[in-house]
Amino acid sequence: xxxxxxxxxxxxxxxxxxxxxxxxxxxxxxxxxxxxxxxxxxxxxxxxxxxxxxxxxxxxxxxxxxxxxxxxxxx
Numbered sequence: 001x002x003x004x005x006x007x008x009x010x011x012x013x014x015x016x017x018x019x020x021x022x023x024x025x026x027x028x029x030x031x032x033x034x035x036x037x038x039x040x041x042x043x044x045x046x047x048x049x050x051x052x053x054x055x056x057x058x059x060x061x062x063x064x065x066x067x068x069x070x071x072x073x074x075x
Contacts (some may be wrong), residue, residue, distance in 0.1 A: 008009070011067055014051075015060025023052045 027035040027048070038044040 007067060008064060011064040012056075012060045015058075015063040016056035018063070019052055019056035019059045022055055023048065026051075 028037060030036055038047050041047060
């Protein structure tokens, strides 16, 4: 597997892991009433999944850009 593909998969795993932690913290702290709303909803599992996936996409993109910028800084 090419090095760039391995780097991208690694960044995606880190991003989705960070998104899982972020999603758990948002639900646990009931920020904006989201935790209670999800708990009372009949489609709460789908809402959590969508929230996690969308945040995972954003966090993975940030992690990938951060890694690429760090590679450009190395001599």
